[in-house]
Amino acid sequence: MDPWTYAPAPESASLAEVAPSYRPFVDGAFVDGGGEPLKTVNPATEEVLAEVGTASPQDVDRAVAAARRAYEKTWGPMSGAERAKYLFRIARVLAERSRELAVLETLDNGKPIRESRDVDVPTAAAHLFHHAGWADKLAFAGLGPDPRPLGVVGAVIPWNFPLLMAVWKIAPALATGNTIVLKPAETTPLTALVLAEIAAEAGLPAGVLNVLPGAGDVGSAVAGHSDVDKVAFTGSTDVGKEIGRRLAGTGRRLTLELGGKAANIVYDDAPLDQAVEGVVDGIFFNQGHVCCAGSRLLVQESIAEEFGELLRARIETLRVGDPLDKNTDVGAINSRVQLDRIVDMAAAGDAEGAVRWTSSCPLPERGLFFPPTVFTGVEQSMRVAREEIFGPVLSVLTFRTPTEAVAKANNTPYGLSAGIWTDKGSKALWTAQRVRAGVVWINTFNRFDPTAPFGGYRESGFGREGGRIGLDAYLHV
Numbered sequence: 001m002d003p004w005t006y007a008p009a010p011e012s013a014s015l016a017e018v019a020p021s022y023r024p025f026v027d028g029a030f031v032d033g034g035g036e037p038l039k040t041v042n043p044a045t046e047e048v049l050a051e052v053g054t055a056s057p058q059d060v061d062r063a064v065a066a067a068r069r070a071y072e073k074t075w076g077p078m079s080g081a082e083r084a085k086y087l088f089r090i091a092r093v094l095a096e097r098s099r100e101l102a103v104l105e106t107l108d109n110g111k112p113i114r115e116s117r118d119v120d121v122p123t124a125a126a127h128l129f130h131h132a133g134w135a136d137k138l139a140f141a142g143l144g145p146d147p148r149p150l151g152v153v154g155a156v157i158p159w160n161f162p163l164l165m166a167v168w169k170i171a172p173a174l175a176t177g178n179t180i181v182l183k184p185a186e187t188t189p190l191t192a193l194v195l196a197e198i199a200a201e202a203g204l205p206a207g208v209l210n211v212l213p214g215a216g217d218v219g220s221a222v223a224g225h226s227d228v229d230k231v232a233f234t235g236s237t238d239v240g241k242e243i244g245r246r247l248a249g250t251g252r253r254l255t256l257e258l259g260g261k262a263a264n265i266v267y268d269d270a271p272l273d274q275a276v277e278g279v280v281d282g283i284f285f286n287q288g289h290v291c292c293a294g295s296r297l298l299v300q301e302s303i304a305e306e307f308g309e310l311l312r313a314r315i316e317t318l319r320v321g322d323p324l325d326k327n328t329d330v331g332a333i334n335s336r337v338q339l340d341r342i343v344d345m346a347a348a349g350d351a352e353g354a355v356r357w358t359s360s361c362p363l364p365e366r367g368l369f370f371p372p373t374v375f376t377g378v379e380q381s382m383r384v385a386r387e388e389i390f391g392p393v394l395s396v397l398t399f400r401t402p403t404e405a406v407a408k409a410n411n412t413p414y415g416l417s418a419g420i421w422t423d424k425g426s427k428a429l430w431t432a433q434r435v436r437a438g439v440v441w442i443n444t445f446n447r448f449d450p451t452a453p454f455g456g457y458r459e460s461g462f463g464r465e466g467g468r469i470g471l472d473a474y475l476h477v
């Protein structure tokens with residue numbers, strides 16, 4: 001046997017303690033939902049993990065009414081210091097159950113255990129701790145002397161970071177004194193329901209947090225409910241626009257965190273090995289199912305060939321396969337629908353004349369997988385340069401001057417994130433000032449921190465999540 005091959009290092013699936021069935025969480029208890037139950041699938045095997053009860057329109061009404069009662073009677077009148085105790089408690093229990101949650105997230109979503117263990121779960125705990133710290137200091141957040149909660153928040157989240165996105169909504173909503181009704185994605189409802197269990201274990205008063213699994217119709221009912229004061233949505237630009245149209249003129253508050261097509265700009269003076277790591281992380285982290293993924297590499301023409309070689313050599317070393325294996329770099333695509341979308345988008349790249357390169361890594365025989373893929377010879381007009389693929393597919397464009405790099409980076413309807421790689425600080429800052437993106441990383445990529453606001457420009461949405469300024473979206477100031 002080749003002494004340099006990896007031995008399998010699988011984490012045990014039994015750590016997740018997956019139950020045969022799960023139910024919606026309304027008014028402090030798990031209840032039978034009136035909707036048609038759904039089956040959630042492990043995308044790495046396509047086997048059913050569990051049956052999940054879903055919410056009917058009446059359940060949505062009940063959950064919103066419970067959230068309203070809790071807002072008026074318990075959570076709203078409670079002092080910030082008291083609210084903080086609950087959030088700290090939830091954060092601690094979440095951290096204690098981190099191994100179970102990481103395995104459950106990997107089973108339900110398909111992401112590598114290394115990512116759920118090292119990124120999703122710890123970042124979720126960090127967001128809870130961060131916001132718990134704000135709960136009694138809102139008057140000192142610089143947002144006004146007497147910030148007040150909005151009321152009931154309706155949150156709808158996607159499947160790419162199920163637990164983390166749930167916490168991104170719940171933590172600021174609760175810290176600022178609001179109550180919440182959360183709709184997780186249809187294909188990844190499990191960790192949000194375990195989070196509800198954790199909240200109950202932490203003694204969170206009934207109705208403060210409600211979790212309603214279901215499909216888009218449940219999301220639509222939550223977002224459109226007339227007694228919801230604020231909607232926080234993360235997902236596709238199309239659905240975001242639809243929600244925006246429905247809320248227009250109602251006076252109800254809205255934040256939208258939508259798609260992206262981020263440019264990762266590599267100048268010829270960049271530390272190339274470091275930039276290769278950042279570009280690989282930017283697009284292959286979480287199978288490329290990341291709204292801020294660096295899906296367009298803009299590389300300076302003079303180093304394009306050398307950089308391409310280094311990049312391909314590095315991508316060849318990525319291991320695609322069993323998400324529970326601790327050696328896996330790229331896991332399973334979350335759903336058959338998403339896999340079909342990626343296949344179609346890659347075919348569009350071929351049809352438009354881009355040159356496809358695919359890693360030769362072996363793919364598992366079963367399950368939903370797509371190999372790391374790079375398109376070169378990409379023109380700005382091509383679909384692979386313009387549309388969000390949301391998969392492990394990188395489009396490479398070149399530029400000659402910083403001005404051209406900025407023009408190409410901004411030639412997109414989106415504006416969520418960008419990366420800049422250069423040895424020269426003044427060039428990095430010059431570029432960062434001109435790139436129209438909510439988050440700009442310099443000589444790094446995909447850094448997430450609860451103290452740093454995150455959000456987009458243009459079709460990537462509006463409003464910021466995280467940081468001091470993220471509190472503003474949940475307050476009358």
Ligand code: NDP
Pocket residue numbers: 156157158159160183184185186187214215216217218219220221223234235236237239240242243257258259260290291338341388389390
């Ligand atoms: P969606 O925007 O459809 O899903 C996000 C959430 O909204 C899910 O909980 C979904 O429910 C719910 N939803 C669906 N329709 C409605 C509606 N009419 N009103 C209110 N809520 C609704 O994204 P998809 O999962 O369909 O992904 C499609 C594409 O969107 C991806 O290929 C990717 O390009 C992009 N995307 C971007 C994300 C980002 O973070 N920027 C995240 C996810 C997707 P359900 O799960 O049942 O569909």
